[in-house]
Amino acid sequence: xxxxxxxxxxxxxxxxxxxLVVRGGGTRGALPAGAVLETGGLNGVTLYxxxxxxxxxxxxxxxAELEALLATEGQRLAFEVPDLRGLLGREGxxxxxxxxxxxxxxxxxxxxxxxxxxxxxxxxxxxxxxxxRNGGRxxxxxxxxxxxxxxxxxxxxxxxxxxxALKVLPxxxxxxxxxxxxxxxxQAVEALSAALxxxxxxxxxxxxxxxxxxxxxxxxxxxxxxxxxxxRAVLASYGAGVEVASPWAAIRDVTALxxxxxxxxxxxxxxxxxxxxxxxxxxxxxxxxxGGGLVWALMAPGSDVVGRLGAFSGHATCLxxxxxxxxxxxxxxxxxxxxxxQFDPRGVFA
Numbered sequence: 001x002x003x004x005x006x007x008x009x010x011x012x013x014x015x016x017x018x019x020l021v022v023r024g025g026g027t028r029g030a031l032p033a034g035a036v037l038e039t040g041g042l043n044g045v046t047l048y049x050x051x052x053x054x055x056x057x058x059x060x061x062x063x064a065e066l067e068a069l070l071a072t073e074g075q076r077l078a079f080e081v082p083d084l085r086g087l088l089g090r091e092g093x094x095x096x097x098x099x100x101x102x103x104x105x106x107x108x109x110x111x112x113x114x115x116x117x118x119x120x121x122x123x124x125x126x127x128x129x130x131x132x133r134n135g136g137r138x139x140x141x142x143x144x145x146x147x148x149x150x151x152x153x154x155x156x157x158x159x160x161x162x163x164x165a166l167k168v169l170p171x172x173x174x175x176x177x178x179x180x181x182x183x184x185x186x187q188a189v190e191a192l193s194a195a196l197x198x199x200x201x202x203x204x205x206x207x208x209x210x211x212x213x214x215x216x217x218x219x220x221x222x223x224x225x226x227x228x229x230x231x232r233a234v235l236a237s238y239g240a241g242v243e244v245a246s247p248w249a250a251i252r253d254v255t256a257l258x259x260x261x262x263x264x265x266x267x268x269x270x271x272x273x274x275x276x277x278x279x280x281x282x283x284x285x286x287x288x289x290x291g292g293g294l295v296w297a298l299m300a301p302g303s304d305v306v307g308r309l310g311a312f313s314g315h316a317t318c319l320x321x322x323x324x325x326x327x328x329x330x331x332x333x334x335x336x337x338x339x340x341x342q343f344d345p346r347g348v349f350a
Contacts, residue, residue, distance in 0.1 A: 004041040006123070006131060006162045012037065013160070014129030019350035022156030024060065024098030027083075027090050034350040039097050042162050050075060053168050054120065059097025059161040066096060070168055078169040079115045080106030080248075086258040088320060097161040103153035106252040107204040107216070110196060110290050112169070116152030121165035124151055126158065127344030135165065150339070158343040172218040176228050177204070177248070178241040180213040185275040188213040189292040191238040193271060196291050198234050200227040206251045207288040213238075214247055254296050256287050263299040263321030269314030280308050 001020075003009040013020065019034035039060040047056035050073040057066060063081055070076050081099050085091060098104075100122070105114040112118075121135025134147035151158060180191060188207035195202045195215050204216030215235075217227050232241050250256065257264065262284055269277060271292030278286055283297040299305060301321060309316060328336065340347075 001035065002038040002041045006042070006125065009037075009042070009125050009160060009162065010129045010131060012129075013125055013127065013348060016346075016348050020348050021350045022101070022160050024095035024101070025062065026092030027085050027088075027094050027098065037160065039095065039160065039162075042097070043095075045069060046163070047165075053170075054165065055168050056121075056163065056165045057096055058163055059095065059100070061096045063094040063096060063099060071171070074171050075168045076171045077166070078108065078112045078118050079104075080108040080252055081115075082106045082252045082254070084253060087254045087264070089259075096164055096166075100152050100161060100164050101155050107206060107248055107289055110205055110293075111201065111203040114152075116149045118167045119148045119152055119164060120167055122148050122151050122161060123163040124159040124161045127346055127348040131162075132159065157340060157349050159349070173220045174224055175203075175216055175218040175246065176224050177244050177246055178215045178217075178228060178231060178235075179244045180215075180235065180239050180241050183207070183213050183238060185209060185278060185288070187238060188288065189271050189275055191235055192288075192291040194234060195231060198231065200231045200234070202231070204248055204251070205289075205291040206247075207292070208251075208256055209286060209288075211256075212244075214244075214251065215241075216246075216248060251287070251289060254287055257285055257296055257298045260285070260298055261301070263301055263303055263305070264319045265297045265299060265305055265316055265321075266319055267295040267297060267314060267316045268293065269295065269312055273312055273314070277309065277312050280310065281305065282308065 001012055003012055020037045021034040023036050023038050041060060042058040043060040045055065045057045045061065048069065067077060081094065081104055083094065100115060100119060103115045123131060123133045125131055151161060183191060185207065191213055192205040192207065196205060200217060202215050203218050204214065207213045215231065217224050217231065235241055267277065274288060274292040274295055278295060281297055283299055285298045287296040305316065
């Protein structure tokens with residue numbers, strides 16, 4: 001099913017007698033059982049005001065199309081959308097609705113925030129087949145409950161996004177990346193934390209064990225040069241950092257783990273806990289992003305990740321391998337079930 005309008009989507013949902021599975025561009029992984037409901041027909045930019053840094057588009061609009069349009073005005077999506085097709089062995093085309101539904105955010109999250117922080121407003125159809133609009137097209141608006149942030153990351157379980165209003169940002173004049181070599185995981189996280197705590201506006205902080213520890217600065221040329229040198233001084237105790245070509249597309253897309261067999265896990269946790277958690281995992285390979293707050297771990301097939309993790313402040317998700325992640329805490333499960341009952345009382349969305 002591929003509705004071409006919001007009204008048609010409402011009719012499909014109202015008539016549904018079994019589970020519906022929302023599919024954007026098909027890039028995010030295998031779908032659960034159910035009738036597939038594609039959003040690709042709900043596409044197109046309906047408003048773009050470069051001076052107001054505002055863009056409104058249908059949920060089925062390809063992200064590449066939006067990025068190309070923004071580039072004509074020297075602007076970009078601030079949250080650096082990751083392309084995980086290579087990592088997950090998928091094809092397809094990433095869409096705006098899929099990105100928002102996943103709250104997909106790349107390395108720049110440590111400095112500007114996640115996808116949900118740039119969503120000004122949304123339109124979506126709930127499990128009753130009713131259109132709900134929340135938010136607006138400016139940063140300052142009062143519209144009651146912040147359903148915009150609730151839908152971002154909901155993965156199609158509360159409703160089907162039809163339109164999203166975004167705040168965009170200017171593209172910086174230049175960027176520079178500093179690389180520190182030979183650091184242990186613990187030393188790397190310490191260095192990344194020190195950089196993020198500095199006044200030099202670091203916009204990327206990642207560690208690839210055995211390869212290097214990377215820090216990014218963006219902005220005007222003169223400012224970038226000054227801040228880069230000051231950052232070298234702050235991190236002098238961790239070794240002599242060298243400037244390298246930009247590795248951020250590869251870090252964003254986790255290409256270091258792409259094409260390799262095994263179970264793939266994504267962990268969100270406190271940076272200070274990350275090295276200890278990784279040591280317990282015994283992973284075959286890992287990538288640290290967000291200063292250590294995000295860890296991608298490649299495990300041997302069938303590894304008991306839940307048992308190895310033990311108690312930690314965060315959550316883990318298995319993206320490939322068919323192994324369930326840790327159970328949702330009872331308090332969170334109660335909230336989740338309550339929300340689904342309100343937005344999808346018939347259990348239409350798988």
